[in-house]
Amino acid sequence: MTVEYEIEIMGQRLNERIKKIFGRSLHIREVDAGSCNACEVEATALSNPIYDIERFGIHIVASPRHADMLLVTGPVTRNMELALLKTYNATPSPKLVAAMGSCACNGGIFGETYATGGGVDRYIPVDVYIPGCPPRPQAVIFGIMVAVDKLSQKKTPYSETPYLNTGIKGTTRLEHEI
C-alpha cells in the first residue's frame, strides 16, 4: 500500500468525523515544549503536498486563540513550562490536547530532570498520546482522529481540576469550562 493511498483512506475517515463533530474544520496550534525538532519536521510534513492535511479539513493556525486542539511536542522543559500553560489558557474551550512523540508522552529519553518535566500530562490534561520518535505523519493523523472521537464523548466537565505543581504565580490552577 503506498503512502498516498494510506493517507487518502485515513484522511477521508478523519474528514467525515471532523464534519460530524465540528460541522467545520479542525484548527490545530502546534506547541514545541522542548522537543529536539524531529517532531517539528514531521508536523511540518503534514502540510506538504504529499500529506496535505488541509484537504481533510485540518488547519494549522498561528495562534492558540484560533485553535481547537494543541499538538504538543517535547518533554516540557523547565523554561517552557510557563509558555505552555499560557498557551493552554489562551486556547478557547472545548479544547483537545494531543501529546506528540515519546518525550511529550512520558519524557522519553530525557525523562524527568532538573531541566525537564517528564511529559505533557504533568502540566495540562492530555486527550491523546501519539508515541514514536518521531511519530510518522500517518500516526499523527491517526492520533488526531482518535482525539476528535474523544471530543464527541466529552459531555461532562472534567471531574477533577488538576492542581499543577509548577510554582508559577497565577497559573497553578487551570480552569476547564467544558
Added chain:
Amino acid sequence: MKTEYIDAIKKEFGNSILKESVSDNETYLTIKKETIVKLCDYIYSHLDLPLVLVFATDERKTDGVFKIHYVFSIDKDDAFIILNINIDEKTPVFNSITPKIAAANWYEREIQDMFGLRPAGHPDPRRLVHFEDMPAGVYPLRKDFDIRTKPPRVEGEYVYRRVEGEGVYEIPVGPVHAGVIEPGHFRFSVAGEPIINLEIRHFYTHKGVEKLFENMSMDKAVFLAERVSGDNSVAHAVAFCQAVENIAGIDIPPRAKHIRTILLELERVYNHLGDIAGIATDVAFAMGAAHANKLKEEVLQLNEKVTGSRLLRGMNAIGGVRRDIGDKKEGILLELSDVQHDFRELIEYLMSIPSLVDRIETTGRIYNDTAKGLHVVGPAARASGIDRDMRRDHPYASYRDFNFKVPLHKAGDVLARTVVRADEVCESIGIIEQALWSLPEGDIRIKSSQIPDGFSLGYTEAPRGETLYWVMTENNRIKRCKVRDPSFCNWLAIEYAVLDNIVPDFPIINKSLSLSYSGNDM
C-alpha cells in the same frame, strides 16, 4: 601529529606550558592560568587559527580541580590544539578571553551557568542557559549535582539591551511562534521598518543533555546523541561514535565508513531541501515551496525505505552501523537521480523568478569579518567567503575516497546561502553515488564490549556546519560529553545579519541561516 604551529607556541610560550600530551591528531597542552589570555590571543591573531570550542570539566575527584579547555583547529594539517587550564574550587574565577576573541562569548557564559566558574572581564556576564527564576548556586554540570534535583523558582529579572530614542519601539516575538518551529525569544528594536537592534534569548529547550550523558552506557548514549538536534541525527551520532572509537582505538570496517557517509549525505540532502522550501515559503512563493517540500518528502520516504527511519535514526552504533544498505543500492540510485533532475529544474525555476531573487539578494548580509570573528560555520560561513568544511579539512568516515567540491560564495546574503545549499545538494548526491558504486565488501560493525578510560574529539560536518563532540570515558561509561552544535556558533550572527533589514525579512534571514534551537540549548 607534527605541525609548525606547536613549535611556534613552544618558542613563544615555552615556560608557560606545564604538560604536553599528544594523541592522534590532538595535542593537549596544560597552560599556566595567568597566561591563557595572551596565548589564546597569540594563536588566534598571530597563528590565525579558529577557536572552535571552549568547555569545562569537573575533575575535582581525580585531579582536585576544574579544567577549562580551549580547542583550536589547524585545518591545513588536519590537527587540533587543545589548551587547558586548572581552576581551583576555592577561587572559581578565570580570565575571560572574550574581549580578544568574540567567538568565546557564549562558551564562557555557559561555563558560568553550568559550572559556577566566573569569567573575569567578560563584557556581558549575564546568565545564558539558566533563566532568572533559577536560584543562585545551581551548577548542573558539577559532579556533586544530582540530575533529579528540582530547583525552586525564585524572583528575578532578565535585563535586555535597550535602544532609546524618538520613535524607537520594541517588538517581542516568541517563545511560541506562529509557525511550526522551535521556541526562542527575539526582541527587536525598530525605528519604523528597519531593525536597529535584535537581541535573541534562547535556552527555552534546555534539556540538560550534557548532564544526561554522564554515567550513561555507550550504546544508550548513541541514541541520546541522535536526539540532541532532531534533524541532524546522523551527524551527531557519527560525531559521538567517532569520539568513542578514537578512545578505544577502533578502526571501523570500510563498508561501515561508506554507509555512514551515505547516511550523512542523505541527511544533508533532505535538510537543504527543507531549507530551500522554507525560504520559498517565507517569501510567500507557494509554488516553489510546494515543489521543494515534495522533494524533501521523497527523500524522507527514501530514508525510511533504506533505514526504517525517516530521520535515519538507529543506524549508527559504536564500531560501525547496525544495518546493511547494500541491497538497496539500485533503489537509492534511481530515486536520487529523479530527485536531482527535479531539483536542478526547481533551482533554475526559482532563480528565474525576479520577485524571489529581488527579495533575497543583499538581504541579511553577514560580512566576512563578522563571520570570521564569531566563528560562523557551515553553509552560512561558506556563503560569506570562509572556505572551511570538516569533510575536506578534517576528513572522517570515507570522505578521503571521494571527489567533491566545497561551494564558496562571498556575498553573505540570503541568496548566497541559498546557492551554497543548492550546490551542496548536487555535490551530496554525487558523493552518495560514488559511495554506492565503490561500496566495499565485508563487515559493517566491530563489536567491542569494553571501552578504555580516555578522552577524544569527534567531529562531523552536519548540514548546519561543524559539529563537535568531546567525550571522556571512565569505567566503560561516559564521564563527560561536551556537545557543540553548529547553531551554537551561528546564532549570534543573526543579530548582525538583520541590522538595517526590515522586520518582514527576518523570517527569511532566520530560515536562510537554518538554526537549530534544540542543538543550541541542549
